[in-house]
Each structure stands twice: as C-alpha cells, then as structure tokens.
Amino acid sequence: MAMLNDPRSSVTVEIDGKEHGDWQSYTIESEFLTPADAFDMSIGMPNGIMPPDIDEGVDCVVKIDGHTILTGILDTIRHGIDKYNHTYALNGRDRTSLLVDCSAPITNFKGLSLLEAIKKIAEPLGIKKVELRGKNPDFDKTDIEPGMSAWDAIIRLANSAGLHAWSDPEGTLIIGAADYTTEPVAKLTLNRNGKNNIIRMDHERSSANRYSEVIFLGQTHGKKSDDAKNKLKYVHKDESAKFTKKKTVVLGDIENYAALEKAAKKYLSDMQLAGETLTITNAGHFTDATKAKLFMPGQRVHIESDIFGIDAVYFLMGCRYSCSKFDGTTTSLTFKEDGIWLPESKGAGRKKNKKSDNREKVVVDVQGYEKW
Numbered sequence: 459m460a461m462l463n464d465p466r467s468s469v470t471v472e473i474d475g476k477e478h479g480d481w482q483s484y485t486i487e488s489e490f491l492t493p494a495d496a497f498d499m500s501i502g503m504p505n506g507i508m509p510p511d512i513d514e515g516v517d518c519v520v521k522i523d524g525h526t527i528l529t530g531i532l533d534t535i536r537h538g539i540d541k542y543n544h545t546y547a548l549n550g551r552d553r554t555s556l557l558v559d560c561s562a563p564i565t566n567f568k569g570l571s572l573l574e575a576i577k578k579i580a581e582p583l584g585i586k587k588v589e590l591r592g593k594n595p596d597f598d599k600t601d602i603e604p605g606m607s608a609w610d611a612i613i614r615l616a617n618s619a620g621l622h623a624w625s626d627p628e629g630t631l632i633i634g635a636a637d638y639t640t641e642p643v644a645k646l647t648l649n650r651n652g653k654n655n656i657i658r659m660d661h662e663r664s665s666a667n668r669y670s671e672v673i674f675l676g677q678t679h680g681k682k683s684d685d686a687k688n689k690l691k692y693v694h695k696d697e698s699a700k701f702t703k704k705k706t707v708v709l710g711d712i713e714n715y716a717a718l719e720k721a722a723k724k725y726l727s728d729m730q731l732a733g734e735t736l737t738i739t740n741a742g743h744f745t746d747a748t749k750a751k752l753f754m755p756g757q758r759v760h761i762e763s764d765i766f767g768i769d770a771v772y773f774l775m776g777c778r779y780s781c782s783k784f785d786g787t788t789t790s791l792t793f794k795e796d797g798i799w800l801p802e803s804k805g806a807g808r809k810k811n812k813k814s815d816n817r818e819k820v821v822v823d824v825q826g827y828e829k830w
Contacts (some may be wrong), residue, residue, distance in 0.1 A: 483558075677712060737791070755774055
C-alpha cells in the first residue's frame with residue numbers, strides 16, 4: 459500500500475531522444491471522460507541558464523520514474539521573467555488531442571465495421587495505432603454531422619457498440635470497455651484508529667441527475683416504402699425515488715428496439731455515474747512502495763473508511779499526478795461506483811462489496827416495442 463512518506467518521483471519529458479528533467483513542479487492529468495490527457499511542468503532558473511532549444515509542436519513522451527505515462531505533442535512553451543523569478547514551462551497533450559482539435563470527415567460508415575470506421579477517421583489525422591478490445595459490429599447507417607470533431611465522431615461510434623475510446627500511455631487509441639472482474643491493485647484506508655495512507659478524502663452524493671421516470675423515444679430513418687417511421691419507446695422507472703421527477707429523451711438514428719435499449723441503458727448508467735464521486739489525495743504516484751505500478755484509470759481499488767462508512771471496491775476514473783514546493787508529490791484519484799460505467803462491460807452490474815450506507819437500487823421497467 460502507498461505510504462505517506464513516498465519519495466519524490468523523477469518526471470522527465472523526452473523530446474528527440476533527449477530527456478529533460480529536474481522540474482520544480484508538474485501536473486499530469488489522465489481521465490476517461492476527458493479527451494486528451496495533458497501535462498504542465500515548470501522549472502525555475504535562478505542562474506539564468508536556459509534549457510536546450512525545444513520547439514513547440516514536436517512529439518514528446520512523459521515518464522514517471524521511467525514508466526511512460528503519456529505519449530503526445532508539446533503544445534506550448536512559456537518563458538517568463540520578473541523581479542523575483544525566472545521560469546520556463548512546458549504544456550502538452552496526448553495524441554488524441556489531434557482528434558479533439560480536428561473536424562471529422564463528412565461521410566457515413568454503412569457497411570464498415572467499427573474498427574474500419576474509426577480508422578477511417580483517425581488515420582488521416584496521424585493516429586496510426588488503433589486497438590479494438592471488444593466486439594466489432596458492422597454499421598447499417600451512422601452519419602457524421604458537419605462540424606463534429608473527430609473525437610466526438612469516434613465516441614459516437616464506440617458508444618453505439620457499448621464501448622468507449624481513450625489513449626494508452628504509448629499513444630495507441632483504445633476502443634474498449636471496463637473490466638470489473640480484475641483484482642484491486644491497492645487498499646486505501648482512512649479510519650479513526652489505524653495506519654492510514656490517505657491525505658484527503660471527499661465523498662459526494664447527488665440526486666441532481668436522478669429521475670423517478672425517464673421515457674426514451676427512438677426513431678429510425680424512414681424509407682419511401684414505409685407508411686410511417688417506426689417510433690420506439692423504452693421506459694425507466696426508479697421505484698425507490700422519494701420524489702416525482704420525469705424526463706423524456708429523444709434518441710435519433712435508432713434502427714430497432716435493441717439499439718434503443720442499448721442507448722437507453724448507456725444514458726441511464728451515465729446518470730447513475732454522476733450520482734457518486736469519491737476523490738482521494740494519496741502520497742506518491744504508485745500503488746505500493748515498490749514503485750512497480752502507477753495508479754492508472756481503469757484500475758479497481760479497495761477503499762475503507764469508518765469515518766465515511768465505506769468498505770468497498772471502487773473504479774478509478776481519473777488521476778492527477780502533481781508535485782509542488784508546498785504539497786510535495788501527490789496523486790488525486792477520482793473514483794466512481796464499481797460496475798456502473800459502460801453497462802455492457804465485463805462484470806458490470808454485479809453485486810459487489812458490502813457498504814454501510816443503504817444505497818437505493820435502480821429498477822428498469824421495459825415497456826417494449828411499440829408505435830406511439
């Protein structure tokens with residue numbers, strides 16, 4: 459387990475085969491729901507000696523104690539001087555930033571598989587390595603709207619198959635899902651009595667995105683031979699809600715009831731995901747003192763706190779690795795309820811660890827295929 463006295467990590471930025479280190483402060487962010495992981499690091503120059511010439515726009519690799527954490531592009535170089543300080547800073551993002559910044563081609567993907575469709579978007583923008591970790595369905599019809607970013611287009615395609623997209627540390631675009639069957643990589647504790655390894659812990663629960671009833675209406679594309687377009691309906695009811703709060707969601711480009719059900723369950727899981735967030739600040743960047751494994755999004759972690767009434771495994775959605783003069787080396791870990799994100803993932807929806815709070819269960823009532 460990670461200890462509070464973890465030594466400071468060595469963070470380097472490799473550019474053109476040369477490593478640049480000795481940063482006074484840095485922040486590296488990696489999060490599933492935020493496209494393009496990013497880094498920002500700075501160094502003071504009391505003797506006025508500038509680092510070797512570095513150009514913005516070049517490829518770079520960021521490492522923590524020799525472990526690659528991000529492969530991307532150097533966006534910005536900042537050089538500043540005032541009465542008290544002389545500083546030099548670098549800022550960049552991983553290679554999916556190319557997909558965020560660029561528009562998708564206006565096309566459709568009829569007859570293409572998921573992997574073929576995503577490569578059709580990503581490869582012309584310099585993303586040559588794409589890995590599919592899931593099923594590879596063919597598309598009957600999926601249009602790209604004018605002005606849609608390449609990243610949004612890829613997310614639309616991936617979500618239609620119950621998957622998500624992210625970049626791994628080596629720069630490969632991954633199309634895949636979560637795995638809720640893996641063993642927890644660490645145990646983090648914050649108890650009144652005992653040896654704790656959590657610096658700070660915040661637990662937020664919200665009903666803002668919770669509804670007593672959500673009606674999903676799906677519509678297919680009509681054809682000349684059709685008397686009318688098929689309109690599909692799926693109803694979700696939360697019987698345990700203590701309030702009446704209803705919502706209607708219209709989903710377009712839905713070919714059949716199975717597609718509507720899949721889209722509705724993804725929408726509902728996203729709402730449930732927003733209902734609970736656990737944020738923990740931990741000393742160091744690694745899961746234990748051996749420094750063999752960094753905390754990374756996608757891991758499962760056992761969290762125990764009698765103060766918060768928590769004893770359960772949570773899913774790690776995001777990490778913020780940082781170092782500063784005042785706070786030292788820390789990692790801010792953002793956790794969500796285990797088994798919720800991406801409902802078609804392996805092990806999703808299973809009943810897991812006991813918790814001392816009485817969590818309400820979501821009840822889904824399927825009304826079936828119909829015209830309305």
